[in-house]
Amino acid sequence: MGDYVLRCLAGGELLEDHYTLACPNHPGFVRAEYTAAQLTVRKNLPGVFRFSDWLPVRGSVPTRSRPVTFQNRELCRELGLPNLWITFTGYYPECGCYVPTGSFKELEALPTIVRLKEAGGGTLVVASAGNTGRAFAQMSAEFGTPVVLVVPESSADKLWTAGYFDHSSIRLITVRGDYTDAIKTADKICEAPGYFPEGGGKNIARRDGMGCVMLDAAVTIGKLPDYYFQAVGSGTGGIAAWEATARLIGDGRFGSVFPELHLSQNLPFVPMVRAWNAGRDHILDEDMPNAQASINAVSAHVLTNRTPPYGIRGGVYDAMRSCGGRMYAVENSDAASAAKIFAEAENGIDIDPAAAVAFASLISAAEEGSIRKNASILLNITGGGYQRVKKDCEIAQIGVYRTVDPGEVPAL
Numbered sequence: 001m002g003d004y005v006l007r008c009l010a011g012g013e014l015l016e017d018h019y020t021l022a023c024p025n026h027p028g029f030v031r032a033e034y035t036a037a038q039l040t041v042r043k044n045l046p047g048v049f050r051f052s053d054w055l056p057v058r059g060s061v062p063t064r065s066r067p068v069t070f071q072n073r074e075l076c077r078e079l080g081l082p083n084l085w086i087t088f089t090g091y092y093p094e095c096g097c098y099v100p101t102g103s104f105k106e107l108e109a110l111p112t113i114v115r116l117k118e119a120g121g122g123t124l125v126v127a128s129a130g131n132t133g134r135a136f137a138q139m140s141a142e143f144g145t146p147v148v149l150v151v152p153e154s155s156a157d158k159l160w161t162a163g164y165f166d167h168s169s170i171r172l173i174t175v176r177g178d179y180t181d182a183i184k185t186a187d188k189i190c191e192a193p194g195y196f197p198e199g200g201g202k203n204i205a206r207r208d209g210m211g212c213v214m215l216d217a218a219v220t221i222g223k224l225p226d227y228y229f230q231a232v233g234s235g236t237g238g239i240a241a242w243e244a245t246a247r248l249i250g251d252g253r254f255g256s257v258f259p260e261l262h263l264s265q266n267l268p269f270v271p272m273v274r275a276w277n278a279g280r281d282h283i284l285d286e287d288m289p290n291a292q293a294s295i296n297a298v299s300a301h302v303l304t305n306r307t308p309p310y311g312i313r314g315g316v317y318d319a320m321r322s323c324g325g326r327m328y329a330v331e332n333s334d335a336a337s338a339a340k341i342f343a344e345a346e347n348g349i350d351i352d353p354a355a356a357v358a359f360a361s362l363i364s365a366a367e368e369g370s371i372r373k374n375a376s377i378l379l380n381i382t383g384g385g386y387q388r389v390k391k392d393c394e395i396a397q398i399g400v401y402r403t404v405d406p407g408e409v410p411a412l
């Protein structure tokens, strides 16, 4: 299971995999090419590991976390989209979804910790605006993998575990700055031996873990959707959807056309939307005017990455070029209205502000008539059910180990 070779996308050469995140000779992403040409869903394996054929791991860890794809007929009628499918990754027992930290970042964290363990282990260093850090914290508490989490000071309250109280394997560092400052601090920590970057979009375990959303949708719907809607900060989920689609097309049973990517960001911080709409393969400073104030003004802070893998070979720009599609800039108020519609339709489930941004972009596309109404649409609800998880499980806040200024490296 999970047999693969690792290929450099820029140079085309095969690479040895020692938790390898990048090619030593070329910039750009590396990608896993799996031996299994067809996907066998292994329901006997836990959670997301049912897709192990196309995950870069040999083993698994016990978990219930996986995405769940379903339809809500009433919502389909209300929106005039009869073939709307939702893939939900969060905590929503009524739909069989038990992701305790509430977001699809757990789909990345699970194969990442297994991949690192199989490569010899070490301490994972994770920069996060909140959700990624919480996902890795949960894994660390459950499986003992040591992690250093680096988050903006304002995100510290988002760092908790559900049902696990021993946090001795977790070091939480808060930075007096934003998400990008957290990324820089994390990079510096990784210069010390024994500390490994989780790798963000460069990590095949993270991308292929997220790609399980598309795999779950395709096996549930029985074919690839025509449109894929997701809110993006790094854009890794969009890239992952593109890569998973390529594998599904190769499988031969799910169709041969890439779904259009409909990716959204939260106004006023929308660097990828601006770059894409200007036809550029790179982001300029002018795409992020008043960056700090704009970041402070969005409702979905997890979408505020100032250095996303946009123009890199195999990144967001390539994915958009390959699939076609559109990018949306969504107002906070529209995201809030979308979240309300979702809660009313789905047992009061509160969705993540980022997922609300994606849903709002879909609503606007439907209202504008810019998508075909009868097309098969996949809406990636990337997080939700936080209120429910806090009701059903005991929550343990993670204590801050050190608080540092931007550029400062904490002693660990």
Ligand SMILES: Cc1ncc(COP(=O)(O)O)c(C=O)c1O
Pocket (backbone or CB within 6 Å): 103, 104, 105, 131, 132, 231, 232, 233, 234, 235, 236, 237, 238, 302, 303, 352, 354, 355, 382, 383
């Ligand atoms: C709930 C949620 N949705 C969407 C995103 C954006 O994901 P990405 O840009 O990595 O695909 C994030 C990122 O942290 C998230 O936490």
